[in-house]
Amino acid sequence: MKIFAYGIRDDEKPALQGWETAHPEIEVAYTQELLTTESAKEAAGSDGVVVYQQLPYTREILQALADEGIHQLSLRNVGIDNIDLKAAKELGFKISNVAAYSPNAIAEHAAIQLARVLRRSKELDAKVAKHDLRWAPTIGREVRMQTVGIIGTGRIGRVLIQILQGFGAKIVAYDIFKNPDIDKQGLYVDSLDELYAQSDVISVHVPSVKENIHMLNKESIAKMKDGAILVNVARGDLMDTDDVIAALDSGKLSGLVMDVYENEVGIFNEDWEGKKFPDARLADLIARPNVLVTPHTAFYTTKAVLEMVHQSFDAAVAFVNGTETRNTVKY
Ligand code: COI
CATH class of the missing domain: 3.40.50.720 (NAD(P)-binding Rossmann-like Domain)
Known part of the structure; x- marks a missing residue:
């Protein structure tokens, strides 16, 4: 053979x-x-x-x-x-x-990056690199003080729930297919609208099927809490990039973890040092202190x-x- x-x-x-x-x-x-x-x-x-x-x-x-x-x-x-x-x-x-x-590879990456956004690590690392060792203004937030909304409770969503529960976060979850373990814990809310209204952080773990494309857009973001944080380690086209950028500009979103990008094919896993990205929005997102971009490496262990x-x-x-x-x- x-x-x-x-x-x-x-x-x-x-x-x-x-x-x-x-x-x-x-x-x-x-x-x-x-x-x-x-x-x-x-x-x-x-x-x-x-x-x-x-x-x-x-x-x-x-x-x-x-x-x-x-x-x-x-x-x-x-x-x-x-x-x-x-x-x-x-x-x-x-x-x-x-x-x-390895659902853990992806779930761990989401949890680590979320914790880094909450602790303002990108800003702090940049300050320390310049030998500025003052505390302020990079005061952080604790994971256990957050309500995290998990959309999609397949393998990755469920591992992320376990990890975040270990940190003491409150979890609410939504899925069209209910998982018995998550159901037993009483974590499901009845609608995405409810999840958006309750969550400080929203993490998506659903496939890129046509019903889910651009599910994170200006209408859904408007239903979220002011200052919500989005985590997307699933598929880039779940987010409407322009709407997410507008929400970061207005402060409606206070942070973004992004391991995937709508137009990533041909961009991620390439060396762009000294060259211009074909999509200027990516450079804009990478430059933001409250946005953590990784090039689809959540899986890469x-x-x-x-x-x-x-x-x-x-x-x-x-x-x-x-x-x-x-x-x-x-x-
Ligand atoms: C997948 O397994 O579909 C992923 O998203 C990871 C891929 C980049 C290897």
């Missing part, structure tokens, strides 16, 4: 080598190139394909794989929002993702990368063997 992997980064190689050593019977080939209609030809003769990229998996790309006799795609990440699922279905593709490589590689290869092999793993995407 042969599995071909696309877009393999250097930091994934130790995990890949570990998987190969544990599966000597499987032939593995890989490239750093992303999957395109052109590079699809490199998978000729393989039984399965493992991929990660933010660029779209278009009908043409899927067709190019199908032309090589490949009808399965094993993603090394969780999000499936960049796959043309209609085309995938028509072409008979089996798809897997890695649904839980050694544990998460290992799980992404190992679970995606396991899923690819299972597809070839006609079996499935818990990572099969039902679509």
Whole structure:
């Protein structure tokens, strides 16, 4: 059996080598190139394909794989929002993702960055770097004094709830699918409006499906408390960037944690030192003392990368063997 992997980064190689050593019977080939209609030809003769990229998996790309006799795609990440699922279905593709490589990686990042916004770390670090060691004006706020509204109580939302409860924060939660543990704790409110009205901090953990796109916009922000803080480590298009910037300008929002950006494909995970971003709003956000921007690195831990590689290869092999793993995407 042969599995071909696309877009393999250097930091994934130790995990890949570990998987190969544990599966000597499987032939593995890989490239750093992303999957395109052109590079699809490199998978000729393989039984399965493992991929990660933010660029779209278009009908043409899927067709190019199908032309090589490949009808399965094993993603090394969780999000499936960049796959043309209609085309995938028509072409008979089996798809897997890695649904839980490490919810803790993402939830911890959200909690750490939220604590940093509350303690004004960006301003304080800048002052200390200039050897200004005065206390004022960077007085902080405590996590336990906040009511945190968690939108989406899947794996990541639930780990974040646990972490923040450890700090003593009050949690309110909203999800269209109620989780029994969260329900038992009585954390659910009945509507997003209620969550917006009660929360000092709002953290989103929902997928980028069409109902959720721009859910954080001027109408929803108007329903939030004055000075609310937004945390988005999920998907950039959940926020209307212009509306969020306007709310930061007016003070309606007092802080923002942003690990994802609407137009991040082709911008994040690139070196822009000495160059201008194609989108000036990003430079504006990065410059703000109360905004913490990270380039989609909430997931980026050694544990998460290992799980992404190992679970995606396991899923690819299972597809070839006609079996499935818990990572099969039902679509
Ligand atoms: C995902 O798993 O879908 C993510 O958002 C992380 C990705 C950048 C590897």
